Amino acid sequence: MVLMQAKNLRTTAPILSCFETSKKYEVMNNQGQRIYFAEDRSNCFLRYLCGPSRSFTITIYDNIGRDVITVHKALRCSCCWRNCYLQKLKVEAPPGEKIGYVYQYFHPFWPMFKIKNANKEDTMKIRGSCVVSSCLTDLNFNLLSLDEEIVIGKISNTWAGFIRELSTNADKFGIQFPLDLDVKIKALMLGASFLIDYMYFELWS
Numbered sequence: 001m002v003l004m005q006a007k008n009l010r011t012t013a014p015i016l017s018c019f020e021t022s023k024k025y026e027v028m029n030n031q032g033q034r035i036y037f038a039e040d041r042s043n044c045f046l047r048y049l050c051g052p053s054r055s056f057t058i059t060i061y062d063n064i065g066r067d068v069i070t071v072h073k074a075l076r077c078s079c080c081w082r083n084c085y086l087q088k089l090k091v092e093a094p095p096g097e098k099i100g101y102v103y104q105y106f107h108p109f110w111p112m113f114k115i116k117n118a119n120k121e122d123t124m125k126i127r128g129s130c131v132v133s134s135c136l137t138d139l140n141f142n143l144l145s146l147d148e149e150i151v152i153g154k155i156s157n158t159w160a161g162f163i164r165e166l167s168t169n170a171d172k173f174g175i176q177f178p179l180d181l182d183v184k185i186k187a188l189m190l191g192a193s194f195l196i197d198y199m200y201f202e203l204w205s
Contacts, residue, residue: 027060027190036068037061038194058194059095070095071191073198087199091191099184102126102192104199111141111200115188122146124185126155126192128200141196143177143189153177155193157201173197 027036042056060069073089086104093099100123101116111128125148128141143153156174173193177186 067095069093089195091188093187100188
């Protein structure tokens with residue numbers, strides 16, 4: 001398995017701030033070397049008015065500053081009882097070329113998502129924990145085969161410790177996948193980690 005980390009770089013104490021800064025991430029390999037840099041420049045007004053339901057566009061850059069992946073999410077209500085309100089995002093790599101989508105879908109107990117290809121055909125699923133909170137423990141969202149029998153990889157939100165969690169709202173995600181996993185699925189997993197962060201962990205940060 002290969003480990004890739006998406007680290008939210010918001011390191012100032014948000015409790016003392018009137019406005020949350022734009023979200024910035026470092027994406028690192030399993031040696032801790034930065035391979036990508038990502039930024040969400042969503043409108044401050046939308047961040048506070050709509051919260052996790054807001055629209056956003058995250059641009060992911062390589063180390064020489066070229067934009068290589070773009071993640072788009074439309075404004076959608078956070079209610080999950082009707083399909084029209086479920087969250088979804090589109091991933092482009094390179095920007096302008098659709099490679100797939102991540103769709104939330106309703107489940108009575110688990111946070112569930114489907115990874116779809118560019119033709120919106122289901123390819124894999126993501127299943128989270130029954131209780132989603134970044135308090136006191138690491139949380140895993142498993143990448144599964146469509147029949148949910150095989151765990152292919154996972155996205156993990158890492159608990160940083162009590163003192164650090166109080167003093168910062170910077171989140172750290174680990175993304176694990178097989179070395180031979182299709183590169184488009186890797187990009188979609190990265191997009192899914194951003195969606196999971198915005199949906200579940202902004203409220204706790």
